Amino acid sequence: MSQKQLGIEAGFDPSSASPRMNQYEKGKHHPDATTVAKLCEVLGVPVAYLYCDDDDLARVIANFSKVGEKDRKRILAIVDTVKQS
Amino acid sequence: MSQKQLGIEAGFDPSSASPRMNQYEKGKHHPDATTVAKLCEVLGVPVAYLYCDDDDLARVIANFSKVGEKDRKRILAIVDTVKQS
DNA sequence: GGACTAAGATAATCTTAGCAG
DNA sequence: CTGCTAAGATTATCTTAGTCC
Numbered sequence: 001m002s003q004k005q006l007g008i009e010a011g012f013d014p015s016s017a018s019p020r021m022n023q024y025e026k027g028k029h030h031p032d033a034t035t036v037a038k039l040c041e042v043l044g045v046p047v048a049y050l051y052c053d054d055d056d057l058a059r060v061i062a063n064f065s066k067v068g069e070k071d072r073k074r075i076l077a078i079v080d081t082v083k084q085s
Numbered sequence: 086m087s088q089k090q091l092g093i094e095a096g097f098d099p100s101s102a103s104p105r106m107n108q109y110e111k112g113k114h115h116p117d118a119t120t121v122a123k124l125c126e127v128l129g130v131p132v133a134y135l136y137c138d139d140d141d142l143a144r145v146i147a148n149f150s151k152v153g154e155k156d157r158k159r160i161l162a163i164v165d166t167v168k169q170s
Numbered sequence: 171g172g173a174c175t176a177a178g179a180t181a182a183t184c185t186t187a188g189c190a191g
Numbered sequence: 192c193t194g195c196t197a198a199g200a201t202t203a204t205c206t207t208a209g210t211c212c
Contacts, residue, residue: 002171002172002173003172003173003174004171004172004173012205013205013206015206015207016205016206016207018172018173018174019174019175019205019206019207020204020205020206022172022173022174022175023174023175023204023205025173025174026173026174026175028174028175028204029203029204029205030117030118030203030204031204032115032117032182032204033115033136046137046139046142047136047137048133048134048136048137048142048146049133050136051118051132051133051135051136052131052132052133052146054131054149054150056149056157056161057131057133057146057149057150059161059164059165060145060146060149060160060161060164061133061137061142061145061146062164063164063165063167064139064141064142064145064164065139065142066164066167067163067164067166067167071163071164071166072141074163075145075160075163075164076141076144076145078152078156078159078160079144079145079147079148079149079152079156079160080144080148081152081156082148082151082152087192087193087194088193088194088195089192089193089194097184098184098185100185100186101184101185101186103193103194103195104184104185104186104195104196105183105184105185106194107193107194107195107196108183108184108195108196110194110195111194111195111196113183113195113196114182114183114184115182115183116183117183117203
């Protein structure tokens with residue numbers, strides 16, 4: 001998918017979608033939180049994934065919603081063991 | 086902790102920390118990503134936690150770094166079962 | 171068509187100067 | 192002291208108009 005099309009699908013004005021997306025990707029400008037959410041929705045990535053600097057946690061965030069109900073509950077049971085600290 | 090002190094500990098100019106923090110908390114203005122990261126560091130909360138709308142995933146994000154090494158690997162093993170999809 | 175950039179137009183935040191509880 | 196706000200100063204992004212491959 002081109003930069004321009006990604007911006008268009010995120011709801012940008014088609015006439016400026018290309019430079020906007022390019023400014024984001026090149027780091028010239030930074031999208032605000034609302035724009036980040038729209039781009040993530042188009043890309044099918046959880047927003048939290050972008051704000052994670054721990055590679056292991058990033059893997060969990062990216063895949064948590066894809067595991068089965070039983071496995072999700074197993075994970076929750078594990079993390080809940082530290083709830084009382 | 087007061088709004089002002091939180092801003093100061095995040096590195097804001099002390100003379101404007103109070104109104105800035107208040108504008109954030111009341112939703113008048115929105116902090117950029119760098120500012121969010123600093124505030125989260127002061128508050129001891131992972132940045133990813135703020136951008137998570139799934140309560141279950143939020144629990145995992147908040148506690149993942151606190152579980153032991155063995156449990157972290159157990160969790161990673163579970164989420165990696167969906168890596169090939 | 172696609173990636174990319176400069177520069178002015180536009181819109182946001184940040185700072186100052188306060189008030190109310 | 193703490194929470195909060197208006198308004199101008201400041202700084203950011205967004206749009207336009209292009210180039211280059």
